[in-house]
Amino acid sequence: MSTTALELSASLEDYLEAIYQVIAERGEARAKDIADRLSVAASSVTNALQGLVKRDLINHEPYDLITLTNEGERVARDVVHRHEVLANFFTEVLSVDEKTATDCACKMEHIVGDVILERLIAYIEYNRQSGNGNATWVEGKGFVQDA
Amino acid sequence: MSTTALELSASLEDYLEAIYQVIAERGEARAKDIADRLSVAASSVTNALQGLVKRDLINHEPYDLITLTNEGERVARDVVHRHEVLANFFTEVLSVDEKTATDCACKMEHIVGDVILERLIAYIEYNRQSGNGNATWVEGKGFVQDA
DNA sequence: ACCTTTTTTTAGTCATAGCTAAAATAGAGC
DNA sequence: GCTCTATTTTAGCTATGACTAAAAAAAGGT
Structure with missing residues (x-):
């Protein structure tokens, strides 16, 4: 049973990169930081976060901080x-x-x-x-x- | 009254390029050629053609050959x-x-x-x-x- | 503790761009 | 000229990824 890995779009890669950089700069990442950095609406961030969670690249509970999984960091x-x-x-x-x-x-x-x-x-x-x-x-x- | 030029997506650029090349190779371009070259369904070509016509980059009447406008050629x-x-x-x-x-x-x-x-x-x-x-x-x- | 402000999420819309299936048209052979 | 086949278009569906507006949750000030 080969679980075909969900692909990562350019857009999601941008979000992941932004999260990585915000964490590097501020120590922690909240959705607002990402929205500001990428100049997108807050709701677009929520949306992207769900995609990244689905791909096991970040950990994120609603209203909580965003952290990277090992794979996400890689x-x-x-x-x-x-x-x-x-x-x-x-x-x-x-x-x-x-x-x-x-x-x-x-x-x-x-x-x-x-x-x-x-x-x-x-x-x-x-x-x-x-x-x-x-x-x-x-x-x-x-x-x-x-x- | 500035008519903000419709932007050209990567996808449409691919179609335009394919049309250019097919014309260069075969002398004329039909939708089928483009579909084959880009490995997309015929209906996707029709769709793209409409976008290119709207941007004045090609001339195309339904069921007819495709030609490039001067701007399209450029x-x-x-x-x-x-x-x-x-x-x-x-x-x-x-x-x-x-x-x-x-x-x-x-x-x-x-x-x-x-x-x-x-x-x-x-x-x-x-x-x-x-x-x-x-x-x-x-x-x-x-x-x-x-x- | 409560009220206000900020942040985040949800819900619903839009555009792009792919697809399939079915309908319409064009072209070829007889 | 008619019929069969190939091509093209239409219609309708899907997914992504942006948006706004409104609801929900969290955080801060007094």
Whole structure:
């Protein structure tokens, strides 16, 4: 009897990530914090919480605090990790500004698979370590070899 | 009186792209072709076509052939362009296999903004032109400077 | 302890986007 | 021209995920 694992939508991943971050910042997470952070209505949060409970990613009794299950914490860390690698790549390698990098990473973090993520990590690392200088974006010139 | 342009979802962009490609390949596009290419039911195509007509991206009378409006052609080319740049980046720079590259590009093409796309294009170009050799992924070693 | 304010939940609506089944239309063969 | 088949559309259902408004619960101030 294989219980086909309920899939996690981009939307629910966003909620899970927000919960993880609020807990990291404030020590605890209430629905209001999540609503504020994601700029959605409080009722949308309640709705999402039910989805996350159903998937055993959070613990949540009505009107109570929200905590992450072990699995939830694992998945949340993974999403955050993806986000960080992507944002890092955009800023470090492509010399894109913070906001643009963050915005794009927020959407891509739900999409990029393991292989490409692994390559990005390796590529950033390679870029950082290579002794012979790296390319940087120069407005009007494109990528130019560093001095 | 500003007519707020109807937004184009990722889904509709996929349909538009498929229409563009089918026309490019076969000279004309019928609903069946689109359904086959996207692996969706015929009725889902009809539905999407109505959305694209409403946005003035295609011309389509019931039971008739599908053609692109000028705007539709412009948008379709743009999506295809994004797809190609992304897939190219994955294969050329990150040395990822075709299928992985294509799959990820298919999802990212709806997300990536102009700035990052421009940088990717420049980065690929820089990589291609730089005389001092480029990095390539070597299994078990990571990125290694080309000979 | 009680009243007010804030938070959370419930209930009900809407849009997107997929599906199946059935009806309508078009096209091909005879 | 009629009939059979393939295509397309309509109608109706599903799920997700947003919203508002109203009800319920919790928290704070005096």
